[in-house]
Amino acid sequence: MSMGRAKLKMELIAKEKTRNTTYHKRKQGIIKKANEFSILCDVDTSIIIFPPNSNEPEIWPENPVIKSRKISLLTC
Amino acid sequence: MSMGRAKLKMELIAKEKTRNTTYHKRKQGIIKKANEFSILCDVDTSIIIFPPNSNEPEIWPENPVIKSRKISLLTC
DNA sequence: GCAACTATAATTAGGAG
DNA sequence: CCTCCTAATTATAGTTG
Secondary structure, eight states, rough: OOOOOOOSSOOOSSSHHHHHHHHHHHHHHHHHHHHHHHHHHOOEEEEEOOOTTTOOOOOOOOSSSSHHHTTEEEEE | OOOOOOOOOOOOOOSSHHHHHHHHHHHHHHHHHHHHHHHHHEEEEEEEEEEESOOOOOOOSSOHHHHHTEEEEEOO
């Protein structure tokens, strides 16, 4: 029997496993929202995320809009 | 009497006034989500938005995390 | 044009398989 | 590690002041 969702304290999720699950769920949620935002309002939007155990940023969308906007994202 | 929220077709909002209202509401929504995501999962996140009638990007957070990550966002 | 409201849609925490 | 479930929380479309 499922318990449904519980309220979440707005602070770092201590348990690594839970934190990782939340990371993936919410990352997808934000990307979905950004995609809808772009379509509904005809706005170019880009999201840059630095995953927990990596210095390599995740950039959305894959072919960043920032390029066509004459903006460069450069690793130093 | 309020009608509550209606379902929205996933396509460009034709009416400028409605589109602008949605733009502001959803922009705040995405930023809130990104902020929560950063706190809950200890992840640096940055959002770049190009408003409809401007070439000047809106960057969140104001003091972009990307700077401390040795990433540069440069207008060409 | 804004802020507040509210009914409804959408997200998601925690669990189960 | 998934994917699915479901109740509860959260976001928000349309309206009103």
